[in-house]
Amino acid sequence: MTQPPDSAFAAEWAETLIHGRRTVLPKRLAEPGPDAAQLQRILGAAAAAPDHHDLVPWRFVLVPASARAALGEAFATSLHERDALATPGQVEEARTKAFRSPVLMLAIARTGGGDPEISAAERLVSAGCAIQNMLLLASALGFGTSLTSGKALRSQGLRALFGMQPEEEALCFVSIGTIAGAKRARVRPAVDRYVSELKP
Numbered sequence: 001m002t003q004p005p006d007s008a009f010a011a012e013w014a015e016t017l018i019h020g021r022r023t024v025l026p027k028r029l030a031e032p033g034p035d036a037a038q039l040q041r042i043l044g045a046a047a048a049a050p051d052h053h054d055l056v057p058w059r060f061v062l063v064p065a066s067a068r069a070a071l072g073e074a075f076a077t078s079l080h081e082r083d084a085l086a087t088p089g090q091v092e093e094a095r096t097k098a099f100r101s102p103v104l105m106l107a108i109a110r111t112g113g114g115d116p117e118i119s120a121a122e123r124l125v126s127a128g129c130a131i132q133n134m135l136l137l138a139s140a141l142g143f144g145t146s147l148t149s150g151k152a153l154r155s156q157g158l159r160a161l162f163g164m165q166p167e168e169e170a171l172c173f174v175s176i177g178t179i180a181g182a183k184r185a186r187v188r189p190a191v192d193r194y195v196s197e198l199k200p
């Protein structure tokens with residue numbers, strides 16, 4: 001598509017897609033996940049995000065099955081560091097989170113370095129747009145998606161595992177898979193809660 005869609009039909013499907021997206025938590029995301037071609041399309045959608053000065057101030061690291069155990073270890077270690085009294089059950093629960101969802105990737109933003117004109121805020125907005133593009137395309141392909149965060153994202157172990165540089169920030173995990181459970185119902189905020197008009 002080289003031109004923006006300009007029809008009532010296009011607006012209707014865009015609204016259906018946007019309002020139809022719902023968080024489906026990783027524990028409710030089952031196989032099959034996107035196949036290789038679908039995953040490339042989903043990842044490619046990130047590239048359409050607005051990006052001031054073309055910095056590409058974000059990256060995504062896929063966590064394949066072979067690397068889930070290492071991620072689980074990082075989650076478990078992070079919990080131990082935060083809470084020396086964590087029970088074996090809690091540690092196991094933390095480790096288990098690494099094994100959920102067919103597609104799991106970490107979203108990382110580069111909030112500093114390089115072009116000093118582009119602030120951390122602008123870079124984070126770009127990262128959010130890239131993530132949302134992927135969520136929407138995955139939804140359009142029929143998959144469930146979710147974003148998950150948590151204190152482990154800031155742990156040294158996780159940062160080392162993902163080869164993160166000092167100017168990088170781990171934003172959240174992105175999960176994609178087949179919807180295996182009820183979607184969480186959520187009342188979206190009314191427009192007047194987040195829109196106002198500047199008074200002259």
Ligand SMILES: Cc1cc2nc3c(=O)[nH]c(=O)nc-3n(C[C@H](O)[C@H](O)[C@H](O)COP(=O)(O)O)c2cc1C
Nearest residue numbers: 021022023024025146147148149150171172184186
């Ligand atoms: C950066 C980010 C991190 C998130 N982390 C979590 C999380 O750790 N656990 C969770 O249940 N939801 C997480 N969410 C998802 C929100 O809870 C969810 O988007 C919100 O409840 C609205 O639901 P909806 O996406 O279905 O509209 C996160 C969302 C964002 C933007």
